[in-house]
Amino acid sequence: MVKTNFVEEFKKFQNLVSPSYLLESPYREVLIAVARGDGKFYSVLRKARLSESIGRQVIDELVDLDVLFVENSRETPLKTHPKQKIKKHLRSYRIQDKLRFSEPFLRFWFGFVEIYHKELEAGKGDRFLANFEKHYERLRTLVYEQLCDALLVEYYAQQGVEIVASGSYWNQYSEFDILAVTDQKKIILGECKYKDRKVCKNELRKLMAKAEQSGISVDTYALFSKSGFSNELLQHQDEKLLLFDLNDLKLLL
16 A cells, blocks of 8 residues: 555655645755654754754744644753752753654654655655564554544543643653643643563553652553553553553544
8 A cells, every 4th residue: 555655656646745845945954853853852852964053943933834833841940940950960960851843744844755765756665665664663663652642631531530631751861751730739640561472560650750750749540552451451441541452532522
């Protein structure tokens, strides 16, 4: 399907990239960095090899064009008052917002296609196809995480509880697929696994360890799995551990 409808009609799909100058420097490098990395602001500038001043100009333009949008960090600043002392190894640490694509097509293009555009223009798609088949689940993972976040909000709404903040969360120590806060200030920490194997208790242990390292006081853990859960994990499900599989997404219909 990909070879028939994409590789052989590469030029047709390339024309869908609008405005066309997104395929030129420095926009091209910024968009590739966003698509192939974690999207953190300074990481993108470093990978695109741009200064902060020029990088901000380019990113602001891409946001104005609705090519990208900014997902603001919810991390608490290390320094909360002017006289507060910070450990030496943390003094250079900067909280970073993340950049996200507004349209899945452009995320696909700059994540998988653009690095092979010269070969594709020549009708050679073997390396592109091999890379796509190896890593295409990256495309589905973010969408799955967004669905899981919406599912968690809906699940609590049906319990009469309002989620006042949700979405991904990251800090100097780790990253989390979902960190949600209820109107009663309860914290739910979630992990999403779009894999062809059941999620086992070890995944919960790793999530709990990450939370402890990050200093997050968790009231409820929520695990989301494409392929279900081990019997051991199912037996531990209670009010402090929520387990959701693909069937639970029906709540969103």
